[in-house]
Amino acid sequence: MQPRINIITLGTHDLAAAIHFYEDGLSFPRMSFEGDVAFFNLNGSCLAVYPWELLAKDATVAKEGTGFRGITLAHNVNSEAEVNVVLEQAKAAGANIVKPAQATDWGGFSGYFSDLDGHLWEVAFNPIFWPGPPDIGISN
CATH class of the missing domain: 3.10.180.10 (2,3-Dihydroxybiphenyl 1,2-Dioxygenase, domain 1)
Structure with missing residues (x-):
């Protein structure tokens, strides 16, 4: 395995708010992509925001959980x-x-x-x- 991280995906409870936070609030450059996910260019890697429930489902884990992750x-x-x-x-x-x-x-x-x-x-x-x-x- 070649060590690298290409995409970091964060689950979000409000996709539109997360997109606004990263794109408008922090000025992360958003990449062109359609669907229930947004990608931001991080100069060599990528940050994605994706609905919390869908990300949990994709990973086959429970969506519940609180505290330090x-x-x-x-x-x-x-x-x-x-x-x-x-x-x-x-x-x-x-x-x-x-x-x-x-x-x-x-x-x-x-x-x-x-x-x-x-x-x-x-x-x-x-x-x-x-x-x-x-x-x-x-x-x-």
């Missing part, structure tokens, strides 16, 4: 100031700020928001890992 999405930026800008943009689009931007114990600066369906996004300035992963001597 065991996953967060991360958006790395180029400065501490940009962390605050992105968090404010998300808040203006309807996101809930879960953790305000602050210095981290690993030497960076980050905060968290949750989207309209409760998916957690970390917005981080990571001077060690960004703009790309460090060379740790692993090759294919």
